[in-house]
Amino acid sequence: MALSLRGDFVRVGSAYEQHKVRSPDCFDVLVPLRLPPRLQPEPSRAAGPAPSGAFVCGLRAPAGAGWPRRYRPFVEGFCAEPRGRCLLSSALVLRWFQGHLQRCLGAVRYRLQERCRISLAACPGRPPTLHIRPCSDYVCCHISMAVRLIPAIPLGDALYLTALPPDVPPAGPAHEALWGLNASRHEQRLLAWLKEQAPASSCHLKCLQLLKGLRDLRGQGLEEPFCSQWGRVLSSYVLKTALFSLMLHGPLEAWDERFLVERLEDLVMYLRDCLRKQTLMHFFLGNASLPEAVALPRFLKEAAPVNLLAAFDGPTLDLAAFQLLYTWSQAPHLIRTYSRARYLRPAPAACRHGAEARQELPGE
Incomplete structure (x- = not known):
């Protein structure tokens, strides 16, 4: 077979x-x-x-x-x-x-x-x-x-x-x-549950998007070998795990979009603390404090807890924590700098049938 x-x-x-x-x-x-x-x-x-x-x-x-x-x-x-x-x-x-x-x-x-x-x-x-x-x-x-x-x-x-x-x-x-x-399917189920429990205008996904974007922008200004380490330490999976943990530490009503800046700052500071402590535990593996509504298979429940930052040495995590705080303090400048034309991908060429349609509009 x-x-x-x-x-x-x-x-x-x-x-x-x-x-x-x-x-x-x-x-x-x-x-x-x-x-x-x-x-x-x-x-x-x-x-x-x-x-x-x-x-x-x-x-x-x-x-x-x-x-x-x-x-x-x-x-x-x-x-x-x-x-x-x-x-x-x-x-x-x-x-x-x-x-x-x-x-x-x-x-x-x-x-x-x-x-x-x-x-x-x-x-x-x-x-x-x-x-x-x-x-x-x-x-x-x-x-x-x-x-x-x-x-x-x-x-x-x-x-x-x-x-x-x-x-x-x-x-x-x-x-x-x-x-x-x-375990992507279980992550999707958790996100769906959080969406149901959080306010309709919750900003948690927007916070994750913004933090990932700031990470990428800051990475463009870093030099090797730390540039590669920066993306691995603050991988999208690590950022998403930090978001999951932070959201379940407090009331979900606090994630209303009115408090976007405050929640984004909370996420940055929570992640900074994790980097300094060199500990961010996997959200599913061996986690006994998950909400009862989030059903997990036995394989995940009985697995040994895993520290997502265990593979990195202390100096690397300390430097990542420093750069994370610097990135947050320079966020407006980073966004202005890297949103200029020379940093953007060229816009796609206008399609032919769209241009022809505009020429046929009356009064033009």
């Missing part, structure tokens, strides 16, 4: 959670895969700043001669054996996934060529991105779309495993045998 697509997809990421700050035409989609049964997750801790909560695990094939003989093509094609253990290789799965998508794309490209151009961009070790660009005059004013297709291993209870980015330690054979936990 080999790998296959399960036949569905799961929308994830900031575009669907309504706090995206860049590239509104880019989306992330999990593509669940169908695997042989009885693969066992083996939780592990990453040696570096792993994404999505610093929780990684391997998928081990069952011991014994019966299972490997029955699924020998699968074991030979998709498993690696670091340290003598037979584990599902994320690198081999990703390579198969990219090739499978190319074959699927070849089957539909001809039928769609009059309406849009479709291409698949694939970088080694990263999920492929599907680019869709309309080519009809009637939709030429539509921006092109990029969809990152992420192969995902279902764990059940709306939990998935996805391949780690190639720049996340550990490097080498051990890296390709590890998978990162994706």
Whole structure:
């Protein structure tokens, strides 16, 4: 038995959670895969700043001669054996996934060529991105779309495993045998619950957008090696976790849009304190203080608590805290500086049928 697509997809990421700050035409989609049964997750801790909560695990094939003989093509094609253990290789799965998508794309490209151009961009070790660009005059004013297709291993209870980015330690054979936990569906459910409980004009998503934007603007003025560390320490996942924690520490009525500046400052100061204490706990893993209305699967409830900042040393976190405060104090200046024309992406050319329509308007 080999790998296959399960036949569905799961929308994830900031575009669907309504706090995206860049590239509104880019989306992330999990593509669940169908695997042989009885693969066992083996939780592990990453040696570096792993994404999505610093929780990684391997998928081990069952011991014994019966299972490997029955699924020998699968074991030979998709498993690696670091340290003598037979584990599902994320690198081999990703390579198969990219090739499978190319074959699927070849089957539909001809039928769609009059309406849009479709291409698949694939970088080694990263999920492929599907680019869709309309080519009809009637939709030429539509921006092109990029969809990152992420192969995902279902764990059940709306939990998935996805391949780690190639720049996340550990490097080498051990890296390709590890998978990162994706709990995006539970994050979306929590956001939906917060939306129901908070005022109709709640500013919590706007605060998250603004803080992500300020982080990106400040990053343009930093030099390496700290520039790369800045984006990892204040990753979107860390910022979102800080927002979740802060919102449940006080009354949700305080997040009315009238108090946008105050709540944004609270978020900055809360994050500063976390950086100084070198502690920001994963919001779901091992968190016993979640509201009863937020139901979590047993896997998350019984997991060991994870400190999202544990992979970074003290001086790096202290510098990040200092830069965060500086960024907040300089927020108006940063926004004015980087909103000038030379920092903005060029505006798309006006579409032909729109220009023709304007010429036909009476009185012009």
